[in-house]
Amino acid sequence: MECQLATKVMLVDDETDFIELMSQRLETRGLKVTAVTSGEEALASIDDKNIDVAVVDLAMPGIDGLQTLIQMKKIRPDIEVIMLTGHATVHSGIEAMKHGASDYLEKPVDLNVLMEKIRKAKQDRMTALEEKSAEEVKHILKSKSW
Known part of the structure; x- marks a missing residue:
């Protein structure tokens, strides 16, 4: 049961040493981590995974972090x-x-700060999804002529 509740994080960074180390450190703290080394790779797999929070490096070859952010939000606004x-x-x-970035942090990032930002981002996502669901239920109820 607890595995299903684990926050799912996607790390996107072209520095493989950084994402390997950060993946281990986040997984040790109970997060489920998917690590990719490019914006292209992140966008190709974003639909396949139910990611709660993406942590994206700004400076990457190919599709940079800002373009990755923009495209992610188009594919998965939540x-x-x-x-x-x-x-x-x-x-x-x-x-x-x-x-639409929820936060902006400088490297080297303090792991406790990052964990807190991820926790808050997941909470914000869950709140937004709950509000969207409530609105959809209201809309359905209004459209029915009971």
Whole structure:
């Protein structure tokens, strides 16, 4: 039962050492982690997995983190995305938030801070999904002529 409740996180970063280490550290703390090394790979598998939170590196070759965020939100509007970067600028942070990132963190990231951001992002996603379900039920009930 507890496995089903584990937060499902997708790590997206082109630095394989980083995602291997971070995957282990997050899994040790009870999260279910899918690690991919490119935006393309993330977008190809986002539909196959019921991901709660994606942690996406901003600077990647190919599809960068911002484009990955934008495309993820088109495919799965309910997914929460936390941006990670070693090259933080105010502009990139604002752009990420404008496109729906739930947070923006600098590398090296403090694991406790990341865990708290993931917990909050999952909670926000669950709240949004519950509200959407309640709205759909209301709409169905209104459309029925009982």
